[in-house]
Amino acid sequence: MTEACTLKGMTWSDPRGYDPLVAASAAFQERYPHVTITWDKRSLQGFESTPVEELAQAYDLMIIDHPHVGEVVADGCLLPIDRHGAPEVLARLEAETVGKSYHSYFYGGHQWALPVDAACQVQVIRPDLRPTPATRLTEVMAEARDGRVLWPLRPPHVLMSFFTLMANIGSAFPVTRDLPIDRAAAKRTLEAMQALADLVDPACHGMDPIAALDALSEGDRFALIPYTYLYAPYAKDGYRPHIVTYHDIPAEGESGPLGSALGGTGLAVSARTTHPEICTEFALWVASAEVQRGLYTANNGQPGNAFAWADPQVNARFGKAYHQTRMSHEAAWLRPRHKGYMGFQEAASHIILDALTGKCMHDAALDALQSRFTESFDG
Structure with missing residues (x-):
């Protein structure tokens, strides 16, 4: 008789992060009756900042950020x-x-997680208030002057928009210490962000993507979010009072919707687990096309598998969110991933937000950004 096995998993608290894994674990137990997987959850902010090492001490399986x-x-x-x-x-x-999602978890010669969720910054509109998406940032500015734009600027999302716009104008933020930040491109990006930030509600400074999407989908004041991470369930009928639709990002550069800062999540296995084979098998199974286009998306999941993204039935349930943002995802930009990057991300987010809220001059902010990025390789 096979010995009973109980595994613990940690994910994030949004239905998109929790529901599909609970459903997948129940289905996996039907295949392996001796395996029970339970899931704990933490907030989006906790997901973005909690060290993986801390989680790996207590859990067998974890959803991580690349x-x-x-x-x-x-x-x-x-x-x-x-x-x-x-x-x-x-x-x-x-x-x-989809895009660089698989590669984002490959580092140092090994694959450390599997992309079960793909996301990048995209554009969201209320089709009842604005029938077509903006293709250029100038169109977003026009809507912002009328008070119809939301933009999540709570760290680290303010930095993600900075990354997206730098890459979109053709000079991506560096990922190695030997290449300096393109000062002219960074200044142009910060100036463009400042112009938009001055027009949106100051409440945006405290919003993450979920808060912004809630505000967009629950009232009638706002029509557009130009740069925020894809949360496909908001495009489902009945998920919120009003349906939103997702589209490729509005461009500031001349090459279309490229350069969006890659997000998404990966399913990883703790080095401390006493059941490495079954944990790996579960991760491989959840990432498979069969599960991703089936029970994963049927339970509020946002897949990372391209077969799910292309599936007509999946798209029909989510307002064509995957069809309509595929270009942004395929052309997304991959963030630095060196050991000191997470500390830099936290510091840089506040540097950019301080610049946009008038707490420091743009040139001083860019000096600090370069200094902190260089220092991040010394840890």
Whole structure:
């Protein structure tokens, strides 16, 4: 008789992060009756900031954010998925992944998580208030002058917009210490952000994507969010009082909707688990096209698998959110992932927000940004 096995998982508290994993765990237990997986959850802010090493001490399975992988490698707290995952299965998942999502968890020669959720900054509109998306930032400015724009600027999302716009104008933020920040491009980006920030409600400074989407979908004042992370369930009928639709980002550069800062989440296995094989098998199964286009999306999940993104039935349930933002996701920009990056992300977010709220001059902010980025490689 197979010995009973209970695994603990940690995810984030939004239905998109919690519901599909609970459903997947129940279905997995039907395949392996001796395996029980329970899930705890933490806030979005906690998800973005809690060290993976801390979670790995208490959990077998974890949903992680890809910028943590440099710390993961240095701390040795996660089990490489390729330790127990078959090469042919991993190769198939890599080929089936939207954009750089699979690659975002590959670091130091190993795969540290599997992309079960793909996201980047996209544009959201209320189709009853604005029938078509903005294609240029200038259109967003016109709506902002009429008080119809929301923009989540709570750290780290203010920095994500900065990254997105820098990449969109053709000079992406550096990912290595030997390449300095393009000062002219960074200044142009900050000036564009300042012009928009001066027009939106100051309440945006405290909003994350969920708060902004709630405000957009529950009232009648706002028509557009130009840059925020995709949360596909908001496009479902009945999820909120009003349906929103998702679209590619409005461009500031001349090459269309490229450069959006990549987000999403990956399913990882703790190096401390006493059940590495079954944890790896669960992760591979959840990331598969079968699960991603089926029970995962049926339970508020936002898939990372391209077969799910292309599925007509999945798109029909989510207002064509995946079809209509595919270009932004395929052309998304991958953040730095070195060991000191997470500390830099926190500091840089407040530097940019301080600049937009008049607490420091733009030139001083850019000096501080370069200094903190350089220092982040010395930890």
